[in-house]
Amino acid sequence: MxxxxxxxxxxxxxxxxxxxxxxxxxxxxxxxxxxxxxxxIVVYLRGQEALEFYRIILLSGFASFDDFGYVLFNATPLVFTGLAVAIGYRSGLFNIGCEGQLYVAAFAAAWVGMHLNLPAFLLVPLCIGSAMIAGAGWGAVPGFLKARYGAHEVINTIMMNFIAFALMNYLVTSVYQEPGQMIPQTPQIHETARIPRLAPFVPVLPENNPLSFFVPVLPDSNPLNLSFLIACGCVVLCSIFLTYTRWGYELRLVGNAQDVASYGGINPRAVTVWVMALSGAIAGLAGVAEVMGYRYRFLDSFSSGWGFTGIAVALLGRNNPFGILAAAILFGLLNKVALDIxxxxxxxxxxxxxxxxxxxxxxxxxxxxxxx
Amino acid sequence: MILELIPTTLRMATPLGFAALGGIYSERAGVINLALEGMMLIGAFGYVVGTQGSGSIWIGLLIGIACGLALALLHAIAAVTFHADQVVTGIGINILALGITEYLLPIPKQVGGLPHWELPLIGSYSFIVYLLPVLMVASHILLFKTPWGLRLRAAGESTEALAALSLSRAKWQYIGILLSGLLAGIGGCFLASEVHYFTKGMTAGRGYLALAAVIFGNWRPLSGVSTCFLFGFATALELANRWNIPGQLLHSLPYILTMVVLVGFVGTSRPPASLGKMKS
Incomplete structure (x- = not known):
């Protein structure tokens, strides 16, 4: 074959x-x-047991619900960055700027979460919304420069990454640093701006209950939080958006056949701008997951290259939202395994x-x- | 005041300049090269490992260059032979280089630097620093005044021109990419030889900065390398930390300037016509 x-x-x-x-x-x-x-093979060449290596990989991710919780926790930001890269790719655009977009968005979420003291039902959507707007803005700039001036979005998103790193570093060391701390981080956000962890929602059954084998047991220490469910929701929404909506059709048509799109009355330039904005907004959710779901503050250079891993996730998931979910979970597993080995x-x-x-x-x- | 900044400027600009020259050869041949970062990193790694292993800085230099060439070969095979997306392969190579060097992280033992030459009026710098202007002028002549350069540039400008002369476009693209591996490798060796150690991710975005210089310099050796000196000066200002300018602003200045030039507000920057295109 x-x-x-x-x-x-x-x-x-x-x-x-x-x-x-x-x-x-x-x-x-x-x-x-x-x-x-x-x-x-590398492990074998090191003179170690390859089978033991594979056994640790399996155990590390699937030995308990606690372990699998960590895998899903690691996967959460990668789902967002993977989707962001894929949305751009489907319309022929390369968003390498996810890393910068998620930093800007994370800072926006932290800023709103620190400064406004509102009840949770207002503050959480407000934080998420401002983060998405910040990410969208950071993504829309290269989109606009491409649409208006024909400047290549790959270079501009890379440049915007470095500008975002420098800007965030400035804000977090010179303006909003937590008083009395050496660590480059902001103070904590309000309790009401936090995305709750999943562990308290999982029922704990008595030890000898026959059902306890099937019901997940998550200790309170597990960092898995509701932002993973937001990620799953995003996967479904992106899939519907790409396949069943007019905008999704326009996006794919511009990606596959720009001339046909223009002939059909679609303005490819406008599509370029809003696709980059949408991509930036989704990448921004990765920053939301970090700030509102895990650390409850903005820490300088918190991301370990999620924006770049997002490219691998999108490739492996073949730019299909459900494929991306699977690929992100695989990478979440790899990140956990990497620590364990x-x-x-x-x-x-x-x-x-x-x-x-x-x-x-x-x-x-x-x-x-x-x-x- | 300004004179004090010259030594730092030269030291910061030299690795950038070598990587930028490499980027120019590759992009002039029509292959996008985001892998400069990885090639520099593995060059620095090769220099330190080679020097530690053999005790000779010259063997270290050779191994550093060989490592850069090996990654360039991988980029060429993927991008030219397999027609893989050049942007993605470039990023893949950067991640690969980061991974390999972290996996095989050399012991933190000091290695010797490349020999310094004392020149009247200028001072004492590594001979690599003096090599850069020579290579800059040589590259300009090679690319724009010789048939060899015309052919290399034809690979990047027009997919049909080389075919009409029954020359292989792939061969010229291989040459361009391999030259970029060689030069970025030397840049990495210089970086490691100046600090005498290898540290994880020590290139810290210099490959991307070199690429910015290529674009800023309109894909030309003279203006590309001059841009590297400008960027090096910005870094020297940042490190000198005087006049109360936030260091982060100086740090992001090269990136902002590159975006401005790319958009065409100030001057114009035009990439080779067939850059990144594989189909004929």
């Missing part, structure tokens, strides 16, 4: 829908398989970063060859 050729025929629409779905799954699954194989086997975390880089290169390589 010649896989590149099969994939090529899928993209030309010569194959039925169900076969198309399965064939679409082949490249990501191959890449994941290759990734774990490669990591196993560092502690248990003494394998530095860099192994997984390197694997992640290879994964990205393989995936675009497969995609490129199938389009050739």
């Amino acid at each position: 010649n896989i590149p050729k099969l994939i090529a025929s899928v993209s030309r629409g010569r194959i039925s829908q169900s076969r198309k779905f399965f064939l679409n799954c082949i490249p990501p699954l191959l890449a994941i398989f290759g990734f774990f194989l490669l990591c196993g 560092d502690i248990l086997l003494g394998i530095p975390r860099g192994l997984f970063f390197a694997g992640q880089g290879m994964l990205i290169i393989w995936l675009v390589g497969i995609e490129g060859i199938s389009k050739k």
Whole structure:
């Protein structure tokens, strides 16, 4: 079976829908398989037990609901950044600025959460809204510059990332730093601006209850919070938006055939601006999850490259919202495993970063060859 | 006052300048190169590991360059042979370089620096610093005054021109990318040789800054490297920390200026016509 050729025929629409779905799954699954194989070989070459390595991977993510809670917690920001990259990609735009957008949005959420003292039903939507507006604004600038002046959005989003880092660093060290602290962070946001953790909502059954095996047990220490459910809601909304709404259709049409879109009365420039704004707003939710759901304050350089991992997530999920959810959970697992193998086997975390880089290169390589 | 800033400016501008020259060769051949960051990082890593392993800075330099070339080869295979999206491969390579260097993080042992040359009136700098202006002029002549440069640029300007001469576009793109790996690798070696250590993620966005300089300098060696000196001066000002200007503002100045130039408010910046396009 010649896989590149099969994939090529899928993209030309010569194959039925169900076969198309399965064939679409082949490249990501191959890449994941290759990734774990490669990591196993490296571990074996280090003179350690490869099987033990695989056992730790499984145990680390799935031994208990507590562990799986951490996986989902890690996955939350990646769902948002993955969706943000994919929304742009579907209309032919490359948003590498998720990292900057999520910082700006996180700061907006923290600022509103610190300064306004309102009841939760007002303050939470207000914080989320202002974060999304901030992210959208940071994303719309490169979109506008592309639409109006033809400046490439890749370069401008990268530049905007660095400007955001510098601006946030200034704000958090010179203007809004928590008094009496050396750490570059803001004071905490109000209690009413926080997104609650999931643990208190999960019923605790007595030890000997026969149902206790099926009901998740989350200790209060588990950081999984409701922002994961917001992420799931976002996945469904994005999927409906892309497939069933007029705007989603316009977005995809501009991405696939700009001339056809113009001929059909769609203004590709306007689409470019609002798609980048929407992408920035969704990326901003990753900042919301951090500030309102976990740390309750803005900490300088809190993100460990979520905006860039979002590119890998979108690629692996083939720019499909549900695929992205699955890919984000996989990366959430990898982030947790990376810590555990560092502690248990003494394998530095860099192994997984390197694997992640290879994964990205393989995936675009497969995609490129199938389009050739 | 300004004179005090010259040594820092030169030291900051040199790694940028090498990476920017590399970026120019690759982008002139039509391949977007976001991987400069990773190539510099692995170059610095190769220098430290090579020097620690062999005890000789020259072998360290060679290994650093070889590491940069290896990543460039990967970029070339993915982008040119496999027609992968060049932006994504570039970012993939940066993540890969960050991962490999963190996984194999060398022991924190001091390594020797590259030899300094004492020149009258100028002072004592690493010979790499003096190499940069030479390479800048050489690159300009090579790219714009020789048939070799014309062909390399043809690969980036027009997908048909080389085909009409029955020359392989892929070959010229490989040359462009490999040269960028070589030069960015040297930039990384210089970076590591000046601080004598390798630290995790030590390039800290310099590859992207070099790319900004390429755009700011309109994809030309003379103006691209001059831009690097300007950016280096901004960094020197930031580090000198005088006149009460917030360091973060000086830090983001190169990025803001690049956006302004790219939009065309001040001067114009025009990329090679077929940059990033693989289909003929």
